[in-house]
Amino acid sequence: MKVSPPWQQQAQKCSTSSGSWRLLLVSLLLVIAVVVARAIHDDDDNDEDQYGNNHYIDYAWINEFHYANAGGDRNEFIEVAFLATPNYIHTMSQYKIYLYNGNGGVVYGKSYTFAPENVTLGGPSSGLHFWVVQTPGLQNGPDGIALVAVGVTIRGDNEEDDDHDVVVEFLSYDGSFVAQDGPAKGHASMDVGVSETNSVPVVTTSQGSLQRVALGGGGGCRLGDNFPSRRWIRTHDTNTKGRVNVQQSFPCVATTAWINELHYKNKGSDRNEFVEVAFLVGPTPPDDWSFVLAGYQLILYNGHNGKTYRTYNFSTSSFSSSSNNNTTTTVTTDNNGLYFWVVDTPGIQNGSPDGVALVYNNSRVVEFLSYEGSFVATNGPAMGQTSRDIGVQESSTRTLANHSLQRIGKGCLGYDFATWSNNSNNSLNTKGRLNDGQEIDCGGSAPTSRPGSTSRRAFWWWSTPSPPSSDSIVKRDYGPFQLYIQCGSSYGYAVRFSYELKGPDRHDHPRASTYFEDEELPQNCQQKSFRSYSHSNCGSLSNRKKNPFCFDRGHLVAANHLDKSVHYMELSNVMTNILPQASGLNQAGGAWHRTEDIVECARDLPNVARQVIFGGAFFDDDSNDYFLQSHGIPTPDHFWKVVVRYYKGFFTTPQVAGWLMPNRYTSTNDKLYTKYLTPVARIQRLTGDPMPELPSTFTELTTANPADWWGVPFGCDYS
Numbered sequence: 001m002k003v004s005p006p007w008q009q010q011a012q013k014c015s016t017s018s019g020s021w022r023l024l025l026v027s028l029l030l031v032i033a034v035v036v037a038r039a040i041h042d043d044d045d046n047d048e049d050q051y052g053n054n055h056y057i058d059y060a061w062i063n064e065f066h067y068a069n070a071g072g073d074r075n076e077f078i079e080v081a082f083l084a085t086p087n088y089i090h091t092m093s094q095y096k097i098y099l100y101n102g103n104g105g106v107v108y109g110k111s112y113t114f115a116p117e118n119v120t121l122g123g124p125s126s127g128l129h130f131w132v133v134q135t136p137g138l139q140n141g142p143d144g145i146a147l148v149a150v151g152v153t154i155r156g157d158n159e160e161d162d163d164h165d166v167v168v169e170f171l172s173y174d175g176s177f178v179a180q181d182g183p184a185k186g187h188a189s190m191d192v193g194v195s196e197t198n199s200v201p202v203v204t205t206s207q208g209s210l211q212r213v214a215l216g217g218g219g220g221c222r223l224g225d226n227f228p229s230r231r232w233i234r235t236h237d238t239n240t241k242g243r244v245n246v247q248q249s250f251p252c253v254a255t256t257a258w259i260n261e262l263h264y265k266n267k268g269s270d271r272n273e274f275v276e277v278a279f280l281v282g283p284t285p286p287d288d289w290s291f292v293l294a295g296y297q298l299i300l301y302n303g304h305n306g307k308t309y310r311t312y313n314f315s316t317s318s319f320s321s322s323s324n325n326n327t328t329t330t331v332t333t334d335n336n337g338l339y340f341w342v343v344d345t346p347g348i349q350n351g352s353p354d355g356v357a358l359v360y361n362n363s364r365v366v367e368f369l370s371y372e373g374s375f376v377a378t379n380g381p382a383m384g385q386t387s388r389d390i391g392v393q394e395s396s397t398r399t400l401a402n403h404s405l406q407r408i409g410k411g412c413l414g415y416d417f418a419t420w421s422n423n424s425n426n427s428l429n430t431k432g433r434l435n436d437g438q439e440i441d442c443g444g445s446a447p448t449s450r451p452g453s454t455s456r457r458a459f460w461w462w463s464t465p466s467p468p469s470s471d472s473i474v475k476r477d478y479g480p481f482q483l484y485i486q487c488g489s490s491y492g493y494a495v496r497f498s499y500e501l502k503g504p505d506r507h508d509h510p511r512a513s514t515y516f517e518d519e520e521l522p523q524n525c526q527q528k529s530f531r532s533y534s535h536s537n538c539g540s541l542s543n544r545k546k547n548p549f550c551f552d553r554g555h556l557v558a559a560n561h562l563d564k565s566v567h568y569m570e571l572s573n574v575m576t577n578i579l580p581q582a583s584g585l586n587q588a589g590g591a592w593h594r595t596e597d598i599v600e601c602a603r604d605l606p607n608v609a610r611q612v613i614f615g616g617a618f619f620d621d622d623s624n625d626y627f628l629q630s631h632g633i634p635t636p637d638h639f640w641k642v643v644v645r646y647y648k649g650f651f652t653t654p655q656v657a658g659w660l661m662p663n664r665y666t667s668t669n670d671k672l673y674t675k676y677l678t679p680v681a682r683i684q685r686l687t688g689d690p691m692p693e694l695p696s697t698f699t700e701l702t703t704a705n706p707a708d709w710w711g712v713p714f715g716c717d718y719s
Contacts, residue, residue, distance in 0.1 A: 036071070060095060062147050062169055064241055066209040067138040068196040071650050076138040078112075078145060079241045080131040081212075092119075094149045095168070097133060098182055098190070100143035105180035105625045109137060119386075120242035120244075130242045141174025141195065146184040173210065187464050190234040209239035211246060257296060258414025259358050260429055263404040265350040266503060268569040271401040273348045275312075275356055276396050276431050277341040278407075278414075296360055298343055299380055301387070303353035303370060306378030312343045338440055340515070342431045350396070356388040366520075367414065371405070374479075377569070386479060386567055392422040404429035408437035414520070418477070474525060475517070476576060480568050481557040484616070485525050488569030491632030492525035494576050496616035497556040498693060503610070505603040509563045511571040515553065515578065526576050528632035533580045535626050545585035548665050549626070551635070554581025556615070558596040579617055580627055591661045591676055594669035595641055601716035602645065609648045614693050615641035617663075618686070632698070636663045640683050643709075644695060656694065657701040657710060658683050673709050677701060 060082035061608050067076055076569040078097055080203040084387065097112040112133045120130045149166040165183040172189035179185050212569040213233050240246060261279035264270070275298055348354075353373030359381045368377065368388035371394075377383050399422075406429075407417035421437060430436060435615065476483045482497035485492050497573075515530040537549040544550040556577050562568035571577075585592045602608050617636035625634040642658045660678040661667050667676070679700065684691055701708050 064209050064211045067202045068140045069206045076135045078133045081128050096148050098152050099145040100144035102177045105177050107182040132241050144172035144189045146170045148183045171677045190418050194232050205237040208236045225523040246552045259521045261406045262403050264348045266399045275343050279339050292361040301359045302376040308380040340432050351634040357382045388422040392420045406435035463481045486523040491528050493633040498614040501611045507563045509566050511559050512573050518574050518576050530575045533627050548582040551580040552583050552586045554576045554586040582663050582665045585667040590668050591667045591672045594672050597712050598710050601712050607647050609646045612644040612693050654695045654698045677703050
C-alpha cells in the first residue's frame with residue numbers, strides 16, 4: 001500500500017483556514033531548519049577566537065612579575081619563561097626587556113639584556129628555563145613591560161635584508177595604553193587584568209607576584225597550546241620566580257627525539273634485537289641534560305590486534321648501562337650534539353605488521369612507526385592512531401644478526417630523515433652512533449623571515465638548529481595525503497597538495513570540528529594560530545559568501561574525501577592543510593566547493609577506477625594579506641587544482657581537468673568551466689610545477705567541448 005508522507009497527510013487533514021496557517025508555519029520552520037543546518041555544515045569558519053588572534057607566543061614570554069607591595073616596594077622582578085632547547089643562549093641573546101611609563105607611553109629606566117647567569121634551569125618535567133631580572137624601581141601602574149627580539153633579520157620586498165626590533169609581547173598592569181616611543185611604538189598594551197596592592201583589605205607582600213597560568217589549569221609546550229594571554233592570577237605572598245607557576249604545567253619538551261634505527265629479526269634464531277632513539281642535545285649541553293629525555297618511553301605494539309605488549313622507560317641511570325624492564329639500555333654520543341638511547345629488545349615481534357611508538361609522559365605520541373605494514377593502535381597512548389610504515393623490512397632468510405634498518409639523509413631532526421634503509425650495502429648496524437648515509441646539519445644561526453613578511457615575531461623557536469631552512473619547501477607525508485610546505489623564518493604554509501582516491505565511497509564518518517598544529521613540524525613551517533581568519537569587516541554568517549573580507553579555513557584536501565576513518569577526518573583539520581579561502585569560493589555555491597563535489601560523486605561512478613588530485617596556491621598580490629599579524633601567512637591570490645580520472649578497462653585513456661580560480665568571493669560554481677577551466681600546460685607555466693602525477697597520455701577537458709565536462713551525477717548524496 002502506498003502511504004503519503006507525513007506532511008502530505010497533515011495537508012489533507014487541514015481543511016480549515018487555521019489548519020492551513022499551521023501547515024504554512026510548520027513548513028516555514030522546516031525550511032529555516034534545513035537552511036540553517038546547511039549553512040552550519042557549509043561554513044568552515046564560524047568559531048571566533050574569544051581571546052583575539054594576536055596573543056600566542058612561540059618561544060619566550062613574560063611569565064611572572066612583581067611591582068608593588070605593602071610598605072616600601074621590595075624584590076621587584078620580571079621573569080621570562082622560554083623553551084628549554086639545547087643552545088638557548090644563542091636564541092635568547094636577541095631578547096631585551098623594556099619598561100614603559102603608562103603616563104605618556106614612553107620608555108623609562110634601563111633596558112635589560114638577556115644574561116645567561118640570570119637563568120634558572122627548569123626541572124626534568126617542565127621543559128622550561130627562566131630568565132629572572134631584578135627590577136628595582138619598577139613603577140606601580142598603570143605601566144607596562146615589553147619583551148623584544150632585537151636585531152631580527154627580516155627580508156623585505158626588495159630582497160634586501162634589514163634588521164628590526166620585533167615586539168614579542170607588550171603587557172601592562174592597572175590599565176592599558178599605547179606606546180609612543182621605543183620598539184613598541186604604536187602598539188597597544190594588553191592589560192594582564194590583575195593588580196598588586198599596598199593597601200587593605202588585600203595586601204600584597206614583598207614575596208607576592210602576578211603569574212601567568214593555563215586556561216582551566218591545563219598545560220602545554222608553548223604559550224600557543226592553551227595559554228590565553230589575559231589569564232593571570234595574583235599571589236599575595238608566594239612568588240614562583242625561577243620555576244613553574246601555580247596552576248601551570250608543561251607536559252612536554254621540544255620534540256628533538258626520534259626513532260633512528262632498529263633490528264627485529266634475522267636468519268636463524270633472532271639475536272641482537274634493539275631499538276635506537278636519537279635525540280638532539282647540542283654541542284655544549286648543560287651538566288644535567290637528562291631532562292631532554294626524562295619522561296620518554298618506547299612502547300612496542302602488536303600489529304595483529306593493535307595492542308601494546310612491552311614498555312621501556314628512559315632512565316638517567318642508563319648513561320652507562322642499567323637494567324630496564326629486563327633489558328639493557330645505554331646512552332652514547334657522537335660529539336655532534338646528537339645522543340643515542342639504545343634499548344635492547346629481545347623478543348620484539350617480527351612484523352606483518354608490528355610497531356613501536358616513542359611516547360612522552362605516557363600520553364603524547366611523538367612517533368608511531370611500524371614495519372611490514374601499518375595498523376591502527378587499539379590501546380595505549382597511540383590508541384586510534386594509524387602507524388606509519390617505514391617502507392623497508394628485514395628477512396628471516398637473508399638478514400644477518402648484525403644488520404639493521406636505519407634512517408638516512410641530511411638534517412637535524414627526525415622528519416629530516418624521512419627515508420629508511422635496510423642497510424643492504426653494509427652488514428653492520430650502527431647502534432649508538434650516526435647511521436651510514438646520515439649527516440647531521442643543524443645550521444648555525446636563526447634563519448631569516450619569509451620574503452615580504454611583516455610578522456611581529458620573526459625568529460626561530462628551536463634555538464640551535466634551523467630545520468627546515470628559511471624559504472625552503474618540504475614535503476610532509478600524512479599517509480592519505482601529502483603537502484608541500486613553504487617554511488619561512490617564523491611561520492609557514494602549504495603551497496601544494498596531492499592525494500589519490502580509489503574505489504567507491506563506503507564510509508560516512510562525521511567531520512571533525514577541532515583544528516590543530518602539526519606537532520612534528522617546527523613553527524617556521526606552520527601558521528602562527530589555528531584560530532579562524534577573522535576580519536573586522538566580515539560581518540555575519542549570512543553575508544560571508546558575498547563579502548570580500550570574509551575568509552574561511554579552507555581545506556586543500558577536502559575532509560569529505562577522507563571519510564574512510566575518523567582519524568583521517570581529524571587529520572584533514574591539521575592547519576598545514578588549511579589556507580585562507582574566500583567564503584564565496586569555499587562554501588556551497590563556490591567554484592572550489594564544486595570541484596570537491598565533482599570528485600566526491602565520481603567515487604561512486606561504476607566506470608571510475610581511481611582519481612588523482614593535486615594542486616595548490618600561489619601568491620602574487622599583497623594587498624589582501626589580512627592575516628600576517630594573526631596567522632603569520634599571506635593570503636593566496638589564486639588556487640589551482642588538477643584532477644586525473646582513471647577509468648576501468650585496458651583501452652580507456654585517462655581524462656584530466658585543470659582549474660585556476662581566483663581567491664575571491666565572486667568565484668562561484670557557474671564559472672567553473674566557462675572561466676576557470678585551464679589547460680594544465682598553462683598552469684605549469686604559471687606555477688613552474690612539473691606535475692609528476694600527470695599520466696604520459698591523457699585527454700583534457702576544454703571550454704570548447706561542453707559535452708565532456710564533468711558534472712555532479714543525479715542522486716549523489718555528497719557524503
